[in-house]
Amino acid sequence: MPAQDCRVNNTYSSEHMHSDSPGNQPRSLLQQTDAELFVSLKAGRTGALGILYDRHSALVYGLALKTLGNPQEAEDLTQDIFVTLWRSSSYDPSRGSLRTFLAIMTRSRAIDRVRSRTAAQHRLEQWHPRRSEDVTANLPFEQVAQGERSQEVQAALAQLSNSQQQILKMAYYEGLSQSEIAKQLAIPLGTVKARARRGLLKLRQTLADVLS
Amino acid sequence: MSPEELQLLIAGYVLSDLDPEEAAAFEQLLAANPAIAEDVAQMQNALEVSYASPEVIPPAHLRADILNQISSMAAETARRPASTRPFHRRSFSWRSLVEVAAAGLVVALGVNNYRLSQALQTAQSQTMPQYATTTYVLDATQGDSVASAVVTVDPNNLEATLTAENLPPLPPGQVYVLWTVLQQDAPFTVDEKAAILTGVFQVDSQGSASKTIAVPPVYRVGGVVSRVAVTIEDANAPQRHAGSPIMVTDL
Numbered sequence: 001m002p003a004q005d006c007r008v009n010n011t012y013s014s015e016h017m018h019s020d021s022p023g024n025q026p027r028s029l030l031q032q033t034d035a036e037l038f039v040s041l042k043a044g045r046t047g048a049l050g051i052l053y054d055r056h057s058a059l060v061y062g063l064a065l066k067t068l069g070n071p072q073e074a075e076d077l078t079q080d081i082f083v084t085l086w087r088s089s090s091y092d093p094s095r096g097s098l099r100t101f102l103a104i105m106t107r108s109r110a111i112d113r114v115r116s117r118t119a120a121q122h123r124l125e126q127w128h129p130r131r132s133e134d135v136t137a138n139l140p141f142e143q144v145a146q147g148e149r150s151q152e153v154q155a156a157l158a159q160l161s162n163s164q165q166q167i168l169k170m171a172y173y174e175g176l177s178q179s180e181i182a183k184q185l186a187i188p189l190g191t192v193k194a195r196a197r198r199g200l201l202k203l204r205q206t207l208a209d210v211l212s
Numbered sequence: 213m214s215p216e217e218l219q220l221l222i223a224g225y226v227l228s229d230l231d232p233e234e235a236a237a238f239e240q241l242l243a244a245n246p247a248i249a250e251d252v253a254q255m256q257n258a259l260e261v262s263y264a265s266p267e268v269i270p271p272a273h274l275r276a277d278i279l280n281q282i283s284s285m286a287a288e289t290a291r292r293p294a295s296t297r298p299f300h301r302r303s304f305s306w307r308s309l310v311e312v313a314a315a316g317l318v319v320a321l322g323v324n325n326y327r328l329s330q331a332l333q334t335a336q337s338q339t340m341p342q343y344a345t346t347t348y349v350l351d352a353t354q355g356d357s358v359a360s361a362v363v364t365v366d367p368n369n370l371e372a373t374l375t376a377e378n379l380p381p382l383p384p385g386q387v388y389v390l391w392t393v394l395q396q397d398a399p400f401t402v403d404e405k406a407a408i409l410t411g412v413f414q415v416d417s418q419g420s421a422s423k424t425i426a427v428p429p430v431y432r433v434g435g436v437v438s439r440v441a442v443t444i445e446d447a448n449a450p451q452r453h454a455g456s457p458i459m460v461t462d463l
Contacts, residue, residue, distance in 0.1 A: 044286075057269070057275070058270070061270035067265075086282050100227060103260075153261055158358060163351070168263065172264075186346055200259055201216075203258045
């Protein structure tokens with residue numbers, strides 16, 4: 001199970017997006033929320049990235065390592081993710097949590113890298129056919145992760161409808177956007193949103209004891 | 213806003229999918245009730261224990277590598293405006309000549325690169341998928357069953373991958389059958405239940421199945437497939453379609 005105690009206070013706090021209100025005491029970077037740090041980063045304070053890295057690099061690197069299966073590639077991807085966070089403005093702090101944004105971007109880019117690696121390997125195999133069992137070394141990373149879930153989590157997931165499970169998996173684990181999910185499942189976007197949220201709420205309620 | 217609506221809004225924030233109106237409402241709620249931050253943290257944990265991989269601390273040098281890269285990129289960005297200062301007429305120098313030559317080379321390479329990318333695009337467009345992949349999620353029809361199946365259809369090569377879980381292994385002589393059920397007036401040959409037999413499968417001792425199935429071309433026609441279902445049939449005559457659906461999509 002991921003280390004959680006550091007996360008509860010770091011992800012969010014009551015002062016979210018209100019650091020500039022009059023009367024607030026100036027706070028050090030370390031005391032700021034993710035949203036405030038991101039705003040500082042965009043204003044040119046690159047020191048904010050170090051704090052964000054300290055908070056979230058273990059999540060990003062863990063996902064990258066699990067998906068890519070190779071420490072060097074996982075390091076490259078982690079570097080890519082944090083540099084992208086610094087350069088791009090695609091994250092909007094008012095719309096959602098930074099951790100989820102980083103996790104989805106990591107998974108999505110890691111899956112792209114596995115796919116291009118597999119495609120390159122297939123091209124190679126057209127010239128140098130190999131035994132089929134060799135190929136499985138690069139295949140489904142999902143199954144490994146699913147086997148690692150605790151019994152409590154597996155039981156909580158089993159209480160979700162199959163559709164809720166599928167949508168949460170596609171959103172968080174496969175890094176697909178909600179409109180991509182809606183298209184792929186041939187259901188309205190509003191239904192995707194509603195099912196994802198209800199599914200997550202159910203997970204939180206079922207896992208309340210584990211999480212506390 | 214009811215407590216449940218608030219919880220669903222928090223779930224939306226954690227899933228990073230609030231629309232602008234919801235984001236504004238959420239911000240106001242948070243300002244009025246700072247305790248919501250704790251709910252956000254718990255919801256985030258619920259998502260991560262269920263779907264994220266275990267956290268792993270990266271090697272120590274990586275932090276410095278990233279911060280160094282960003283510092284040098286920031287410095288580069290800061291330097292760049294100097295090179296765009298107004299052009300001043302200068303006397304002839306070999307250096308300018310080299311610069312002109314280099315610029316010419318860049319243009320030539322650029323054109324070459326453009327041609328290459330055009331060629332690549334043409335090549336890609338010949339193999340571009342024409343139809344979007346569709347995923348069908350099947351739920352058990354009996355309330356006490358936890359069986360599930362996912363069928364992902366790629367209409368381009370008319371293949372589907374079927375994965376099923378928690379189905380009881382069948383006695384000899386019976387098989388699970390996957391059906392494609394069409395809309396009533398669809399112009400395709402179907403059986404009495406408006407279905408096309410799409411695949412036959414068995415599960416292993418754990419109740420799981422995973423296989424690739426060839427699907428009929430109806431998947432290339434929009435709005436024709438009404439649902440996808442699984443029944444149990446006689447292994448010698450699965451086409452009789454005698455069983456009732458044990459799993460079906462909720463389209």
